[in-house]
Structures are given as structure tokens and as C-alpha cells.
Amino acid sequence: MWTYFSIVDFDMVGVLKFFAKREGFGVDLVCLSFKDDLDEYETYHLVKPLDDQHVLAEVDYPARPVDYYAYLDFETFYDYTVEAVMDILAEDPKCTKLIPLLREVKKGLGLD
Numbered sequence: 750m751w752t753y754f755s756i757v758d759f760d761m762v763g764v765l766k767f768f769a770k771r772e773g774f775g776v777d778l779v780c781l782s783f784k785d786d787l788d789e790y791e792t793y794h795l796v797k798p799l800d801d802q803h804v805l806a807e808v809d810y811p812a813r814p815v816d817y818y819a820y821l822d823f824e825t826f827y828d829y830t831v832e833a834v835m836d837i838l839a840e841d842p843k844c845t846k847l848i849p850l851l852r853e854v855k856k857g858l859g860l861d
Contacts, residue, residue, distance in 0.1 A: 753779045753806055754833035761837055765850035768830065769857040778809040823858040830854060 756779050757764050767774045773782035782791075782805045792799070796818060799805050804826045808817040821829070834847045855861050 753781060753808060754829070754836075758833065758837060761834065761844075761847060762850060765830075765834075765847065765854055769850065769853035771857055773804070775807075778811070780807045781805070782807070823860060827855060827858055827860055 756776055757774060764774045768781075771783045771785065773780060773786040775781065782799070784799045784801055784803075787795075787799065787805075795805070797820065799820065803820050803822055806817075806819045806821060810816055831851060834851055837844055837847060852861075
């Protein structure tokens with residue numbers, strides 16, 4: 750997940766808004782998808798089905814030496830998201846607008 754967040758952190762406000770609505774976000778060779786983001790073709794080609802309680806993180810070559818796919822339950826995904834936001838806040842403490850967006854993500858994922 751570090752690779753994903755290091756690439757999308759340029760627009761973490763926008764990314765968090767997508768996550769709060771259970772919508773994925775991707776840039777170039779990295780993507781995070783929720784079940785409803787995938788069309789029939791994409792769903793068919795998954796290694797295992799994606800359900801309503803998991804996200805799929807994809808990092809494709811050449812961003813990594815080989816294509817990488819990870820299925821994360823919402824709680825684990827949220828923990829990684831919090832960690833990424835805390836890293837941003839450590840570098841720029843003025844980014845306090847990310848904190849309420851984290852709460853929206855937590856609520857959107859049904860973790861509150």
C-alpha cells in the first residue's frame with residue numbers, strides 16, 4: 750500500500766472523498782478498486798471475487814517488478830489510509846482538512 754499512497758498523495762483530499770463513497774481511485778499503474786468499480790470483464794479476470802467488504806489494490810509493472818494484487822478488508826485498508834494521512838500531516842501539519850475526511854472514509858466503510 751505504500752507504493753499506492755506514495756503515488757496518489759498529490760491529491761489526498763480527492764482520494765479520501767472517493768474512498769468515503771466506496772469508489773476507487775487510480776493513477777497510471779496503480780489503482781484501488783471497490784466491488785462496484787469493476788465491470789463484468791474485470792470481475793471475470795480476478796484471481797478471486799471481490800466482495801462488499803474488501804478493496805483490491807493493484808500495482809502494475811513497471812511500478813513494481815511484477816504485477817501486484819492485494820485484497821484488503823476494510824479495517825486493514827482504513828488502517829493503511831490513516832497511516833498515509835499521518836505521514837502527510839507529519840510533513841505538513843497544516844493539512845488538517847484531511848482529518849474530517851478520514852472520519853468520512855471510516856463512516857463510508859461502515860467502520861464507525
